[in-house]
Amino acid sequence: MTEASLPEQIASELRRHILRGKLAPGAQVKERDNAAELGVSRTPMREAIRILAKEGLVVLRPARSPIVAKPSYKEISDAIEVLLALEKLSAEIACAEATADDLTELRRITDHMSEHFDTTDPLDMFEIDMSFHTAIARASHNDALAETHGAYLARLWRARYLTAIKRRNRDRVVAHHTAILEALEARNRDAARAAIDRHLGTLPHDIREVFEAERTDAA
Amino acid sequence: MTEASLPEQIASELRRHILRGKLAPGAQVKERDNAAELGVSRTPMREAIRILAKEGLVVLRPARSPIVAKPSYKEISDAIEVLLALEKLSAEIACAEATADDLTELRRITDHMSEHFDTTDPLDMFEIDMSFHTAIARASHNDALAETHGAYLARLWRARYLTAIKRRNRDRVVAHHTAILEALEARNRDAARAAIDRHLGTLPHDIREVFEAERTDAA
DNA sequence: TCACGAGATTTGGTATACCAAAATTTGTTG
DNA sequence: CAACAAATTTTGGTATACCAAATCTCGTGA
Incomplete structure (x- = not known):
């Protein structure tokens, strides 16, 4: 299979965590912790979070930790x-x-x-x-x-x-x-x-x- | 008016440039140059470019300079x-x-x-x-x-x-x-x-x- | 003259350092 | 004991450093 970009790969991984329930709706998604968990730096993790935000899986809050979306x-x-x-x-x-x-x-x-x-x-x-x-x-x-x-x-x-x-x-x-x-x-x-x-x-x-x-x- | 985030402001500025024609369709949008031009670092400029990409005004190319969209x-x-x-x-x-x-x-x-x-x-x-x-x-x-x-x-x-x-x-x-x-x-x-x-x-x-x-x- | 390639340069991708604003803890006071 | 405030920690935002890949330059050889 053709290699996806690192942020895409990270986004896929996070997506699976969210969908599997490892990250519950409403939970905070911290850049540092998740980046360290996957052994990458904050930069691609940040981009991955933006990708998931665009998909609506997480919601961004200015100057606060993003949280897993909990749609009504x-x-x-x-x-x-x-x-x-x-x-x-x-x-x-x-x-x-x-x-x-x-x-x-x-x-x-x-x-x-x-x-x-x-x-x-x-x-x-x-x-x-x-x-x-x-x-x-x-x-x-x-x-x-x-x-x-x-x-x-x-x-x-x-x-x-x-x-x-x-x-x-x-x-x-x-x-x-x-x-x-x-x-x-x-x-x-x-x-x-x-x-x-x-x-x-x-x-x-x-x-x-x-x-x-x-x-x-x-x- | 309430202050928008820095990447949003940069995106607005870039958007104006594109719509006004200062950045022609097909032109490269280089992170360093545009960041220096506006007196910010590459990080928020990167995010601004992603915002415009999401809007379809620029297209991202892996490992290459993004370019102003030139839709057919x-x-x-x-x-x-x-x-x-x-x-x-x-x-x-x-x-x-x-x-x-x-x-x-x-x-x-x-x-x-x-x-x-x-x-x-x-x-x-x-x-x-x-x-x-x-x-x-x-x-x-x-x-x-x-x-x-x-x-x-x-x-x-x-x-x-x-x-x-x-x-x-x-x-x-x-x-x-x-x-x-x-x-x-x-x-x-x-x-x-x-x-x-x-x-x-x-x-x-x-x-x-x-x-x-x-x-x-x-x- | 032109095609090609080795080296230099540019540029996006990633890691890291630093800062300011939140969030948290803790100590003090009524 | 409760409530508030100051100090500390945590965390996202920004700047910068470094790297590898892509691009460009320019000289070499057919």
């Missing part, structure tokens, strides 16, 4: 609303612009998920799930759209992960992805929009359940 | 495609969520433009025009949406400005804005989408003309 339910559902719009736009454009290679890639991801769903680490499987959605955005051949879509996917990573492990259901995911894929292959914009609505439409509801479960745990 | 026609029209989708989404949500204050603010901006269009500096009037669109996004009360919409508006600043001064027409702008506003007041989602489509739909065409004019100038 409304903030998450707002982000989902945007993500949904971006992904439906991607699919619409992809109906006109997707190449055979784009569709092949989507088919490959879907088949891989179908085959290895129960024998793969949930975190890894979830990354594959995300790559399906990323591939849709990419198939629009609109770089700005793909980039913004990716940013929202990253921002919703944690929330989506929590719901995915709670509602882990191979047949449901594969059926939904297949429906989207077939709509794209048929170049049917309305069908694609509808399929994506069905796939992501339940997300706010699922996330609300996770939120309420957390609130109960705290009691 | 496709890149601009791609961005417009996303902006259009975001603004239509904003308007749809605003039909349900906008408060009386939101609508009053939109009305105020529209009236102000109508009244002072011919007696205001084009640059200032253009900023007011942008504030109308920003207010629509704000009226959705979806912060993520408003932020992303604002980012695209900023990214398209230069391109939109070039077309605005070329096709400066008070009646057209006011009529379009009024149509959008009335659709929002009527809480009519379809009408709002259609009005925004009419307003921004000609943008790619107008920008193409500017691009071709520039290409002719170069000859």
